[in-house]
Amino acid sequence: MKLKYCHLIGGAPLSGKTTLAEKLATSTGAVQFSTDNIRDWMRQVATESEYPSLFEDLKLGCEGYYEKFDTAEKVLDQEIRLGRDVEAGVTAFLKCRLPWRSVIIEGVTITPEFSLKLEKEFADVKFTFSFLIDDNDERIRRRINERGLWGPSGTYPEDIKPKEADWVILYNEFFKNEAEKHVLSITHIDELDEALAQVKMISEEK
Numbered sequence: 001m002k003l004k005y006c007h008l009i010g011g012a013p014l015s016g017k018t019t020l021a022e023k024l025a026t027s028t029g030a031v032q033f034s035t036d037n038i039r040d041w042m043r044q045v046a047t048e049s050e051y052p053s054l055f056e057d058l059k060l061g062c063e064g065y066y067e068k069f070d071t072a073e074k075v076l077d078q079e080i081r082l083g084r085d086v087e088a089g090v091t092a093f094l095k096c097r098l099p100w101r102s103v104i105i106e107g108v109t110i111t112p113e114f115s116l117k118l119e120k121e122f123a124d125v126k127f128t129f130s131f132l133i134d135d136n137d138e139r140i141r142r143r144i145n146e147r148g149l150w151g152p153s154g155t156y157p158e159d160i161k162p163k164e165a166d167w168v169i170l171y172n173e174f175f176k177n178e179a180e181k182h183v184l185s186i187t188h189i190d191e192l193d194e195a196l197a198q199v200k201m202i203s204e205e206k
Contacts, residue, residue, distance in 0.1 A: 005030070005102040006094070006125050008118070010110030011132035012171035014143050016189045020130060021106040023192075031100045033093070035086055035107025042089040051088070053081040062156045072166035076174060079167070083109040090114075094122055111175070112182040131179045133172045134189040140172075141165040 007024060009017045018034070025032040039054065048055045056078060057065050069075045086109040093105075112131060119127040134140060141162070149164040150156045179186045187194075 003098045003100060003103065003125055007104045007128045008110045008115045009104065009106035009130045009132065010108065010115065011175055013108065013149060013168050014140060015132040015134045015172065016192050017106040017132055020132065020192050021104045025104055028102065030102035030104045032104045035090060035105065035109035038089040038093055039086045042086065051085040053078065054085045062150045062160060066160055066163050072170045075167035076170050079108065079171065083111065087114050094118065112178045112184050116182060129184060130187055131175055131184060132187050132189060133176050135172060137169050140168055
């Protein structure tokens with residue numbers, strides 16, 4: 001079976017990507033993947049010399065990571081570099097002979113620029129996109145305090161969480177600007193149901 005349809009979902013951490021992907025997978029029967037899974041697979045087969053950003057968090061650990069990247073801007077830059085490394089894995093995945101007709105790929109690696117590159121490279125696949133943002137800073141801080149980001153809450157130092165919230169807030173702004181730059185629509189986290197309905201309608205027309 002040849003891949004015919006791929007829906008890409010990008011956005012900052014905690015912006016609703018997984019929630020939208022799960023709902024869409026349930027309603028359409030498409031197979032769901034995360035770029036986090038592809039990143040972990042790459043770490044098993046790639047080398048640090050090839051993809052240095054891929055191994056920074058493993059090498060440094062939580063506290064070391066936030067000591068090296070000690071501002072929200074530095075973390076954002078590192079996360080963008082990491083995403084660019086993972087792009088190679090996403091592209092390789094789509095080049096495989098996949099046994100599914102429809103897939104959903106979600107994660108921070110799915111930027112507007114990368115999504116358009118994939119659409120151009122895989123001309124025989126129908127692509128649709130969702131780019132999610134959350135501009136509610138208070139909600140971002142509350143969710144990170146409650147859930148954690150590096151890992152489950154309670155598994156790493158609490159004083160890291162404000163730093164995580166700072167760069168996630170910055171990442172939301174980055175995704176918003178990138179989507180506007182490439183003239184692609186943006187979905188707010190509070191509009192996930194509307195986004196699901198729109199994507200489902202498009203997927204049914206494929």
